[in-house]
Amino acid sequence: MPPLKHVSTVCANTVTLPVREAGVIAEADVLVVGGGPAGLGAAVGAADAGADVLLAERYGFLGGSATAALVMPLMSYHTQQPSPRQAGSVTLFPTDHGFGEPVIAGVLKRLVDKLVERHGAIAPTPETGYVVPFDPEVFKSVALELLDASGVRYLLHSLASGVLGGRVVEGVVFETKSGPIVIRARTVVDCTGDADIAAFAGARYVIGRERDGVTGPMTLMFRMTGFDRDQFLAYVRSHPDQWYGVHGLWDLIREATLRGDLSLQREDILLFGTPHNGEVVVNSTRITGASGIDVCDLSHAEREGRRQMDQIALFLRHYVPGFRDAYVVQSGSTVGVRGTRRIIGDYVLTADDVLQARKFNDVIARGAYPIDIHNPNGPGTIIRRLPPDEAYDIPLRCLLPRGVDRLAVAGKCISGTYEAHSSFRAAPICVATGQAAGVCAAIAALGCTSPHEVPARVVQDELLRQGANLRGMR
Numbered sequence: 135m136p137p138l139k140h141v142s143t144v145c146a147n148t149v150t151l152p153v154r155e156a157g158v159i160a161e162a163d164v165l166v167v168g169g170g171p172a173g174l175g176a177a178v179g180a181a182d183a184g185a186d187v188l189l190a191e192r193y194g195f196l197g198g199s200a201t202a203a204l205v206m207p208l209m210s211y212h213t214q215q216p217s218p219r220q221a222g223s224v225t226l227f228p229t230d231h232g233f234g235e236p237v238i239a240g241v242l243k244r245l246v247d248k249l250v251e252r253h254g255a256i257a258p259t260p261e262t263g264y265v266v267p268f269d270p271e272v273f274k275s276v277a278l279e280l281l282d283a284s285g286v287r288y289l290l291h292s293l294a295s296g297v298l299g300g301r302v303v304e305g306v307v308f309e310t311k312s313g314p315i316v317i318r319a320r321t322v323v324d325c326t327g328d329a330d331i332a333a334f335a336g337a338r339y340v341i342g343r344e345r346d347g348v349t350g351p352m353t354l355m356f357r358m359t360g361f362d363r364d365q366f367l368a369y370v371r372s373h374p375d376q377w378y379g380v381h382g383l384w385d386l387i388r389e390a391t392l393r394g395d396l397s398l399q400r401e402d403i404l405l406f407g408t409p410h411n412g413e414v415v416v417n418s419t420r421i422t423g424a425s426g427i428d429v430c431d432l433s434h435a436e437r438e439g440r441r442q443m444d445q446i447a448l449f450l451r452h453y454v455p456g457f458r459d460a461y462v463v464q465s466g467s468t469v470g471v472r473g474t475r476r477i478i479g480d481y482v483l484t485a486d487d488v489l490q491a492r493k494f495n496d497v498i499a500r501g502a503y504p505i506d507i508h509n510p511n512g513p514g515t516i517i518r519r520l521p522p523d524e525a526y527d528i529p530l531r532c533l534l535p536r537g538v539d540r541l542a543v544a545g546k547c548i549s550g551t552y553e554a555h556s557s558f559r560a561a562p563i564c565v566a567t568g569q570a571a572g573v574c575a576a577i578a579a580l581g582c583t584s585p586h587e588v589p590a591r592v593v594q595d596e597l598l599r600q601g602a603n604l605r606g607m608r
């Protein structure tokens with residue numbers, strides 16, 4: 135049976151649900167909703183700023199897209215320099231651009247250091263590339279350890295479904311196996327990736343591309359093990375026009391397509407190495423025309439992603455040297471959703487801000503990852519890089535939803551355009567905006583004030599005390 139046919143979730147045929155009661159099971163200075171990269175940053179940042187913090191997450195583990203959707207590796211958080219395009223570079227890690235200074239530190243540094251210490255990641259170096267390959271299972275454990283070390287309480291298996299207080303958020307309602315529950319907080323940080331809490335509170339937002347609302351394609355990621363890296367790299371060395379950095383295989387794709395064995399939805403195969411020698415993570419499925427906040431679309435995307443994954447895995451095994459004995463050991467527990475809602479904040483970050491490496495007085499995080507737009511309608515990816523050795527600032531105003539109080543937002547759903555989002559959605563930048571939102575929320579909660587009233591300078595001082603990198607600050 136196919137998944138339910140697409141029907142708009144806002145449909146004509148509605149019923150009124152019975153009024154129900156919910157137990158208030160906890161109170162906190164700061165409630166962080168969502169335990170992905172942004173949620174980790176927010177919870178640790180808020181706790182280290184002295185707040186009593188509770189993090190609630192819908193799944194039974196932390197890490198968000200990094201673990202649930204197997205989105206690997208952590209993308210670049212270093213400035214880059216142009217280096218000559220080297221066809222056939224023999225690597226499974228991107229080294230195509232020179233490697234500069236890290237522009238993010240703080241909680242991200244703690245996360246990466248702990249992952250490396252636990253042999254769950256490869257630290258970025260000019261030789262291994264400017265990304266951080268990691269093991270998602272180690273990531274899940276390290277994320278819990280980070281919360282424990284900062285004294286953050288957490289509740290798993292809790293899906294936020296509403297807010298108390300409307301535009302002045304007083305608490306959040308969660309659906310759980312114990313029935314509906316409520317957690318009250320002085321300030322809430324929305325790290326759901328979809329701006330769920332902001333939307334429940336009535337905040338204004340945009341979805342996808344400004345001109346037509348189209349969102350970036352989804353991808354079901356998967357790991358293959360039993361992969362012979364030496365054989366693969368030997369093939370790449372002997373076919374230097376067929377592999378560039380971490381993607382390619384154009385001739386083999388053409389051959390398989392002509393034989394009817396493959397109908398790839400993107401332009402090439404994109405593979406990343408992991409910390410394990412016999413393993414790659416494959417980022418090559420592409421599901422277009424589906425919304426990550428529509429349950430019918432999501433059901434369709436899971437089906438379509440799995441169909442594409444099976445076909446790509448067979449292609450790799452039958453056509454690509456090094457994959458003969460490889461098999462899919464794990465696919466994402468959920469399809470990866472690149473973007474849905476973005477709040478409209480007191481400032482909207484633009485592609486120009488990113489590409490001009492613009493600086494702001496109220497900087498609270500920095501990014502150096504390029505604009506990276508996956509075609510929402512089919513093959514093609516646009517990459518536009520920052521100037522060499524440069525980074526852009528993200529202002530505090532991008533984290534504060536206009537017209538809603540006692541709420542800060544972090545991660546991929548902060549205030550920015552569709553194009554700017556393709557840069558600031560990189561997981562390391564989400565950790566950094568998370569830490570800043572957590573710090574702002576903690577200062578607001580402890581001072582009984584609104585996040586909108588917290589001076590940027592106070593947030594910056596605390597972030598610097600916590601080891602964040604705000605070098606672009608003026």
Ligand SMILES: Cc1cc2nc3c(=O)[nH]c(=O)nc-3n(C[C@H](O)[C@H](O)[C@H](O)COP(=O)(O)OP(=O)(O)OC[C@H]3O[C@@H](n4cnc5c(N)ncnc54)[C@H](O)[C@@H]3O)c2cc1C
Pocket residue numbers: 167168169170171172173190191192193196197198199200202203205206207208209210292293294295325326327328330352353354355417470471472544545546547559560561562564
């Ligand atoms: C296919 C794909 C490939 C990508 N490739 C890379 C890459 O190689 N490197 C990189 O750095 N970035 C990559 N990204 C981007 C990056 O993974 C995400 O943008 C980043 O993880 C976003 O972090 P976040 O914390 O904002 O949201 P998420 O990682 O989505 O985390 C949100 C968390 O909130 C929880 N949640 C959601 N709704 C609720 C709710 N209502 N109640 C309770 N909990 C809730 C979720 O379960 C999740 O744990 C990729 C993204 C995709 C989709």
